[in-house]
Amino acid sequence: MAAVELEGITKSFGDTAVIHGVDIAIADGEFAVFVGPSGCGKSTLLRAIAGLEAPDAGSIRIGGRVVNGLPPKQREVAMVFQTYALYPHMSVQANMGFGLMIAGIDKPTIATKVAAAARMLGLDGLLDRLPRQLSGGQRQRVAMGRAMVRDPKVFLFDEPLSNLDAKLRVQMRSEIRALHQRLGATSIYVTHDQIEAMTMADRIVVLREGRVEQIGSPRALYERPGNTFVAGFIGSPAMNLVAATVQAGTPALARLDVGGCLALPEGCAAQAGQRVTLGLRPEHLRLSPPADPAGSGPLGIACSVAQIEFTGADTLLDCTPQATALAAAVADSPRLQVLVHDAPATTSGDSVWLAISADRVHVFDALSGQRL
Secondary structure (H helix, E strand, C coil), X not given: CCCEEXXXXXXXXXXXXXXXXXXXXXXXXXXXXXECCCCCCHHHHHHHHHCCCCCCEEEEEECCEECCCCCHHHCCEEEECCCCCCCCCCCHHHHHHHHHHHCCCCHHHHHHHHHHXXXXXXXXXXXXXXXXXXXXXXXXXXXXXXXXXXXXXXXXXXXXXXXXXXXXXXXXXXHHHHHHHHHCCEEEEEECCHHHHHHHCCEEEEEECCEEEEEECHHHHHHCCCEHHHHHHCCCCCCEEXXXXXXXXXXXXXXXXXXXXXXXXXCCCCCCCCEEEEEECCCCCEECCCECHHXXXXXXXXXXXXXXXXXXXXXXXXXXXXXXXXXXXXXXXXXEEEEECCCCCCCCCCEEEEECCHHHCEEEECCCCEEC
């Protein structure tokens, strides 16, 4: 197996720069996920590693060897595509072994490798079928098997589950993760779905507009997002981001533009009078009576319930901060989402009071968006 290192990678298509000096180091045997919105450059980076795109500058190393000048077949990587890319006229067995046949591997060896991969992927009884006779999940397994038989140093996955229905995506991401654990191969997985990233990755690389915003474990990115972009992208439902101004005093408080006041976490670097953005995860907000510590005014946010989404184990409340003298001057007052685990005794139109523990509040500088 092999580590993958990207150093100073840039890439433009015509006059459009899509990758801006990216540095990423992926450890041997790691499952890394590139995640970000459409157009952020994640697939371009993957194709550069595979040798399907040539970077304009920078180096790509696989197993310590610079591979910039090597064609794809000499990089010892295998790629699983979004569209499966199976030959429709070939059987499952022929599709899985085709790359080995082209490489000049003898038939007995091909048969052995295909049989072993088919057993691991549950394709034993499907080797004689054509792709049109398979389900979407089975086709994706064939595509994975075709990659496996090559014994690559690095597996590359380019949004492999985006064509599957929701239930099958859940099943297949578990299977891909289990396959990685059995094989122990370095794997790089591209997706725009942050739930896939959170559930599958050892480490996540968050990309935006061709730049790395943050790299870390799923837990690290969830608990300590480095900026407002990562905060709003990682987590489902998305984090609430609310503008506020820091007030002097002990404990440190922030007055929200939409009305209400919240305590800031101990040790927060924000200064009195500073404009900040507060990050409030829906699952950390709670319905609570107003609290008034030391006469500083009630802590929390007065809201009206706009919508209620009952999903079984959880209920999502879509709340609108109630108009106050301060909030009335704010155009397009944001809605706050609240995720509760018990069905609340409330209906649309009810008034509620939202509270949150100070240590659950994320604080970002309003201008730079960076964590404070």
